Every structure is written in structure tokens, then in C-alpha cells.
Amino acid sequence: MEELGLLMQGFAVALEPQNMLLMLVGVVLGVLIGVLPGLGGANGIAILLPLTFAMPPVSAIIMLSCIYWGALFGGAITSILFNIPGEPWSVATTFDGYPMAQQGRAAEALTAAFTSSFVGAFVAIVMITFVAPVIAGFALRFGPPEFFAVMFLSFASFVGMSRGPALKTLMAMMLGFLLAAVGMDTVTGQLRMTFGSTEMIRGFDFLVAVIGLFGISEILCSIEDGLRFKGQRAKIDLKVVLRVWKTLPRHWFLAARSALIGCWMGITPAGATPASFMSYGVARRMAKDPSSFGKGRIEGVIAPETAAHAAGTSALLPMLTLGVPGSPTAAVLLGGLIMWGLQPGPMLFVEQKEFVWGLIASMYLGNIAGLIVVLVAVPWFAAILRVPFSIIAALILVVCAIGAFTVSNAEFDITLMLVFGVVGYVLKKLDYPLAPLVLALVLGDRTEEAFRQSLLISQGSLGVFFSNWLVSTIMALGIALLLWPALSWARGLLAGGVLRRPRPA
Amino acid sequence: MIRPSAGPSNRAVEIGTALAFTAAGGAALWDSLRLGIGWGTDGPQSGTFPFWIGLALVAASTGTLVQAARTRGELGIFASWPQLRLVASVLVPNILYVAAIPFAGIYVASAVMVAWFMRRLGGFGWARSVLAGIATAVATFVIFEIWFLVALPKGPLETALGY
Numbered sequence: 260m261e262e263l264g265l266l267m268q269g270f271a272v273a274l275e276p277q278n279m280l281l282m283l284v285g286v287v288l289g290v291l292i293g294v295l296p297g298l299g300g301a302n303g304i305a306i307l308l309p310l311t312f313a314m315p316p317v318s319a320i321i322m323l324s325c326i327y328w329g330a331l332f333g334g335a336i337t338s339i340l341f342n343i344p345g346e347p348w349s350v351a352t353t354f355d356g357y358p359m360a361q362q363g364r365a366a367e368a369l370t371a372a373f374t375s376s377f378v379g380a381f382v383a384i385v386m387i388t389f390v391a392p393v394i395a396g397f398a399l400r401f402g403p404p405e406f407f408a409v410m411f412l413s414f415a416s417f418v419g420m421s422r423g424p425a426l427k428t429l430m431a432m433m434l435g436f437l438l439a440a441v442g443m444d445t446v447t448g449q450l451r452m453t454f455g456s457t458e459m460i461r462g463f464d465f466l467v468a469v470i471g472l473f474g475i476s477e478i479l480c481s482i483e484d485g486l487r488f489k490g491q492r493a494k495i496d497l498k499v500v501l502r503v504w505k506t507l508p509r510h511w512f513l514a515a516r517s518a519l520i521g522c523w524m525g526i527t528p529a530g531a532t533p534a535s536f537m538s539y540g541v542a543r544r545m546a547k548d549p550s551s552f553g554k555g556r557i558e559g560v561i562a563p564e565t566a567a568h569a570a571g572t573s574a575l576l577p578m579l580t581l582g583v584p585g586s587p588t589a590a591v592l593l594g595g596l597i598m599w600g601l602q603p604g605p606m607l608f609v610e611q612k613e614f615v616w617g618l619i620a621s622m623y624l625g626n627i628a629g630l631i632v633v634l635v636a637v638p639w640f641a642a643i644l645r646v647p648f649s650i651i652a653a654l655i656l657v658v659c660a661i662g663a664f665t666v667s668n669a670e671f672d673i674t675l676m677l678v679f680g681v682v683g684y685v686l687k688k689l690d691y692p693l694a695p696l697v698l699a700l701v702l703g704d705r706t707e708e709a710f711r712q713s714l715l716i717s718q719g720s721l722g723v724f725f726s727n728w729l730v731s732t733i734m735a736l737g738i739a740l741l742l743w744p745a746l747s748w749a750r751g752l753l754a755g756g757v758l759r760r761p762r763p764a
Numbered sequence: 765m766i767r768p769s770a771g772p773s774n775r776a777v778e779i780g781t782a783l784a785f786t787a788a789g790g791a792a793l794w795d796s797l798r799l800g801i802g803w804g805t806d807g808p809q810s811g812t813f814p815f816w817i818g819l820a821l822v823a824a825s826t827g828t829l830v831q832a833a834r835t836r837g838e839l840g841i842f843a844s845w846p847q848l849r850l851v852a853s854v855l856v857p858n859i860l861y862v863a864a865i866p867f868a869g870i871y872v873a874s875a876v877m878v879a880w881f882m883r884r885l886g887g888f889g890w891a892r893s894v895l896a897g898i899a900t901a902v903a904t905f906v907i908f909e910i911w912f913l914v915a916l917p918k919g920p921l922e923t924a925l926g927y
Binding site for chain 1: 821825866878
């Protein structure tokens, strides 16, 4: 097995003392970010990215990916203890996690959540270890048309698989593409959509957008409810952990199914949030007594947590192998790769073996570190939410402003961040999805490049996207996904339901 | 008296947002036509890709606009006035903060904002609020200027202190 040998080399990289330390720092920071409202995996990493320029890329990605794992763990803490999902993917965890905490079983719920998060991540990492090299090897034969088709497919699947209104998904996505196109056109050198402004020539940096869209807007959304944190106290001791661990093997089938759902949803860019809802829904439907869900069942914690963590982890698979991220956080990491001077895509596995396998090895270690950190330090992290919201909000706003500034040392970016924050607040309240916007902003330039190169090959004929079986299959899948909402809408129209059906809130 | 459940209607905000999206798409179309959307000497012209994106955006936003405009029944409110007042209590100081950074530097502005938030939203005493604001500024300064050697926007105060 060639992979195992490479993985061992990766462990050698990840186990260097400096990298071990960064891993620990990353996990602790990540849990912190996951616990705080207004800071999440995506914008937490976006804020810290500029500080990693001086590091070797492999150390930087180890730290940043560990922040991601930490944030995935951290979301569960606030969901269970405070009934506040720290992250969107932990919303489903509140359904049964918070009732458990109210019944005084907080420690049990937390142990189950952390352990199943770990299991979900572990399954996804094993999958990445063995599947990623195969996909990367396959993708080495891709030309520009195939890459365009893959990106088309992943954007189409947002439209076809999103839970929200398809038109709004499309609008958010197209806005992302347009924002990506603003500034200098690298092929012809012409200025696009700057409308005479010199500040716009640099274009929109996606890091600034991410900080505004996910950071500022989150604060604005939370303040609406006049946030007062009322939480349950919890301390986890070894006895509880061991007791819960003894009962967990009983739920192996539930965990395996949830992990599979998570892996699948993570690879297709649907992301961790729908994965956690889907897994929770399936668990409830398959249960003998569905009505007991929502009242504090341990299965209601295991299912969404396993799936969310599996999805969050496997979102890195398409990011590493194809350069097409499966989640906003993976998109930010991809932006990091470009900034560190690495070319994302299948060539990474050939040219940057140390980087790729160091990262994969660090996923194993980072998740073990994460599990230990959260089990030991839950009371301290929970104490953070007892700090009054007025202080937390002010500090987060300061951190966001600093983060936006350091992206390219531009004061104008702070203003942009604020604008993105207000836009994000309105869009979020109107049920527009933000993930496609961010992904389109990150991938916009590369999608356009692939599109142009393809057309150059064919001298302007769109037939190039259907010139062989591979690219045709991918394109056909994408078109099918894109048309899916239109088809189901038309079917509803024929049945006469769509005009009278009340809009879902 | 304002009823606690009163506020701007979801329908109005939906329509406004869809119009804004349409305008963005329209601006893109207009600019793309200026750049050219045909075949140039070195492949597709600069406007080609944004043109099709802009077209899709205009089409999708028109669809959303029509949907929102045709909805007659109660769509509910976007947010109640008291909720919006709370949002403004965070947003307005934040706008002033961002506006002050080019003049006062980020440290002084941050100290003032933290102190203001604690005093007005948190109900802390002036002394504690101001102390916390200064502590935030000093901690940020040590972390960024001294540890990470990242220069953040500075104002007259930092210049007076020799930075």
C-alpha cells in the first residue's frame, strides 16, 4: 500500500514538535471560535489566515485545519448547555442535547456529542486517506473543459440540493461570481466593473467578504433577541465518560449510517448543516418511537454530531483533489493554499506530497487532540459564555475589523467588511444561502479561467463541454441538478398546488 | 404606541432586495457590453463571462421579485421595531467605529467602542468600562505590533507616543 507509506511520512511531518504545538493552539482557538457567537470556522480562519504567511505552508494548514476541527467540536458545547447553536451545523444537536442538559444529563450529552463527532471525523479521514489519491490520480487527466464541468456540477448541486428557494441560491451564487470578476481582468488587463473607482481595482477579497458575511451579520442577528445567555452547568468527569463510552457501541449502526450521510453530503458541496439535519431526520424516522425524539434522547445527539463532523471533514476531499471546496470553511482554506503559493488541484498530490500527507496525518492527530481538549476543558469554554454579551460583541467587532484590515493592509477593506455584514444580515433573514456566494467568490476566477481556456481549445464552440464521455457525463449531471427545482416546480404547477401553497416560513 | 409585533414587512424587504440584485445584474450587463462580449484576438472578450452571469442574475432576481410581489397574504414582518432598535444599537456605533479608524487609529477607536458597549449595552460603571477599553487596546497593541509585527492603522496618539 503506497498510501500507508506516504501517510507514515505525513505523520513524521505532523509529529514535529512545532507542528504538534500549532495543532494544540489551533484546536483550542477553534473550540473558542466555535463557542463564541459571530465567530465560526470560516471567518475565524479568514481572520487568522494573514498571520500565517510567515509560516511554512504545511505548518500553516495544520494550524488552520485544526481550528476547523476545534470549531466543529465547539459548536456542540453551546448547543447542549445553552440551547444556542454556536455553528449552523449544531442546530440539530440542540433538539435533544438541550433537553438532556435540562434533565441534568449535560455531561452525558456532551460526552456522546464529542465522541460521535470524533467517530464521524475518523470515518471521513480514513475515507480521505484512501479515496483522495485515487481521485487525484484520475483528475490528473482532466483538461480545462473537465475542470469547468466539475465546478459547474458543484455549483449546480447547490441549486438542486439546497433546502431553500432555488432562485435565491442562484442569485447569491451569481452575485459571488460577479464580485469575483470585479477588478483587473488577468487575461486582457482590462478593468471590469470598477465604475471608475480606484479602490475597486484590487477587486473584492473573499476573506473580507467572509468576515463580514459570517461575522458582523451573525452579531447583528444575535443581538435581535437581546441575547442573554442562560446556560446549564456541566462538568465532565472520567466516570461519566467511561459510563457513556460503555453504552455507545450499542449505537454503532446509527453512527455508521450518520457518518455515511455526512461523508456523502460533505463531498458534494451541500455541507455539514444539511447533513446534520438529514441524519437527525433519518434517525427519528427509523426509530421505533419517533415521538420520544426532541425530549432528550442520546440518539438525537449522536446522529447529527456524527454527520456534521463527517461532512465537515470530507469537505476537504474535493478541495484537496480537485481544488473545488465542499464548504465555506474549505473554501477559505483553499484561498489559503493560493496565498501560500500552492496550486490547488490534483497536481498537489504529485508535487507537494509532504504538504498533502502532512495535512492528512494531522487530521488524525488533530481530532484526537480535539477530543481530549474538549473533554477536559468543557467547563472553561462554557464559562466564556457567562461573559456579558456587550463585552463579547465589542471584542468580536474589533477582531473582525483587525482581520479585515490585515488581509491586504487596506483601510477600505474595513468599510467593505461592514457593508458585507449588513448585506449578510438582510440576506440571512430573507433565507438567502450564503455558502454559494462565498464559494462563487472564491472559485469565480478559476471557473472563468477554465471556461476561457476550454473555449480557446475549441475556438469558441460550446461543444467542447460535450466532446468526450467524461466531460459530457459531468455536464449532464450538472444540468440535471440545475433543472431539478424547475422540474419539481413545474410538476407542482401542473397539480395546481404552487399558487395556493403557503410559502414555508 | 407601537405594537411590539409591528415592523417593516417581509414582503417590502424581499422586493427591495430583489430590486437591488436586479440592479447589480444590470450594472454587470451594462459594463460587460462596454467591454465586449464577443470573440477577441485572444479568446473570449473580457465581458463574456460576466455578461452571462449578469444575465442569470437578472433573470433569477426578476423571478424572485415576481414571486414576492404576487404574494398577497401575510408574509410576516422582517423584524419588529424594538428588534431593529437593538440591531441599530450595535450597528450605529460600529459604523462610527469604522469611520473613525482612518483618523483616530484602530487602537483608540477600539478602546472607545469597547467602553461604549459596556456602558450603554452592558450597564457597567464608567470606570470599569473605560479600564476595559484601555486594556483591550493595550492587549491588541502588544499582540499585533509587538508579537506578530503587523502594523495596524495608527492615529495621532500613537504618533505622540513615538510609534
